[in-house]
Amino acid sequence: MMIDFQFISINLGIGIALVVLVAGSTWLYWALKKRRFVKLKKKYFQQNGGSELRQQLSGQGSTERIKFFTSEELEKATKNYDESNIIGRGGFGTVYKGTLTDGRIVAIKKSKMVERIQGKGFINEVGILSQINHRHVIQLLGCCLETQVPLLVYEFINNGTLSDHIHDENKASAIMWETRLRIAIQTAEALYYLHCVASTPIVHRDVKSSNILLDEEYNAKMCDFGASRLVPLDQNQLSTAVQGTPGYLDPESLQTNRVTEKSDVYSFGVVLVELLTGKKALFFDRPKEQRILTIFFLFPLKDDSLFQVLEDCIVNNGNHKQILKVAQLAQRCLSINGEDRPTMKEVMLELEMIRMIGENAEQNPEENTYLLGESYAHYYLGGGESSIATHSMTGSFLLPVSDAR
Structure with missing residues (x-):
């Protein structure tokens, strides 16, 4: 039996060409898809006021404190926004618990679909929170503007509201x-x-x-x-x-x-x-x-x-x-x-x-009588609970508040 090497060679060449064609087509498909995805992220970033916000934060000196997260980072942190990570829902949208690559646990606020003008509330929140540094105000860590609706990333507070x-x-x-x-x-x-x-x-x-x-x-x-x-x-x-x-x-x-x-x-x-x-x-x-x-x-x-x-x-x-x-x-x-x-x-x-x-109250009853006003004297010096109703509406504090705003 004679082997037609020329036929095999032709078929082999066609096979290799097909493999190269399929691989090339696949690579081209994913390259185009990635390019469209990158363009879409840039589009959302601009629509969500990203350039304006960068400029605003730069003027405030807050660019180092407020991070711009990528959409991939937050998807990974929330396991693609798995329902098991939901920690809050409301008219505004949903809050997810997430874990960043550095191990930090965060809360990620994802808005519902809203009109563009309403969506500016998120940008407003970033601008305001970037100026705040107080132990009893939630700390904003960053945001993501690469998605259709902006996302805000906060420190995670673990005991509810x-x-x-x-x-x-x-x-x-x-x-x-x-x-x-x-x-x-x-x-x-x-x-x-x-x-x-x-x-x-x-x-x-x-x-x-x-x-x-x-x-x-x-x-x-x-x-x-x-x-x-x-x-x-x-x-x-x-x-x-x-x-x-x-x-x-x-x-x-x-x-x-x-x-x-x-x-x-x-x-x-x-x-x-x-x-x-x-x-x-x-x-x-x-x-x-x-x-x-x-x-x-x-x-x-x-x-x-x-x-x-x-x-x-x-x-x-x-x-x-x-x-x-x-x-x-x-x-x-x-x-x-x-x-x-x-x-x-x-x-x-x-x-x-x-x-x-x-x-x-127990250590300084006379001082507290002065601070509370004479109407409370009877209660503090032994009047008992029965005096509460009688004297509840007349006492007032003597506070140094004349300079208050």
Whole structure:
């Protein structure tokens, strides 16, 4: 049998040519796909304001602190956004837990599909958080603008939100009064920093218990600055569409479409009431006229029946003197007229004074009588709990706050 080497050679050549053709076509396909992917990422980066943000951060000197992550880095960190890594959902979108290549655990905020103009809220949040450095404000690590919607990367706070704890019957009793007061003070410190210490004053515009994160030791961290706005130094208010969450919105701002630092004070007052009562800002398991927490709270306060609406674990284990003063402070924060509300500096100082009075009440009863006002003298010097209702509305702190903003 004769072997036709010429035929084999031809077939072999054709085979090799086919292999080369297939390999070349595959390489070309993937090269073109990668090129299109790179072009698409650049397109998204520009659409999401990447160049503008780089320039903004460069002007602030924040380029070293805020990292621009690639889409591949965050896909790897979240295992391609696997559902098992979801740690939060909301109207804004979804938050994922991720692990970076250097081992750091982070929280990655992925927005829902939104109109382009709404998507600017993410860029706004980057610009604002890049200017903030405070222990009770969430730390922004970076962002990714290479995807259809921008992604924000934060430090990971592992104990959920204040809302998660105080509105869950199984968790609420674990947060005793001293811890709640400390959380209130830390949140007030963060808002005072935003209003008065930041290089340009910042109005948060969405202060609520679900925007206060807690670490494993129940320390507070303010988060979600998507609705926040910088207030020009020559102004004290913003004319803008009112944003926020029902139940926390400043009624004066709703009427005037003007947002000021006092709008945050009102919302903080609602958070104080949540800490005192354990109830949500809006709840629907009560008669219609009592479904708004502020109304549910203020009427008993005026009628000297405050302790009937407070959370049981607070009444049973809390310092009643401190509770009364915090309730009165919340009442002032919730004043309909913004001018009648305290500033966050005054709020912070008063909360600190309440804590100090509680700590020193036994050791220095006469000093605390002076600080609280004569109306509390009977209670501090042995009047007992029966005196609380009678004297709850007249005492006031003597604080050095005349220089507060």
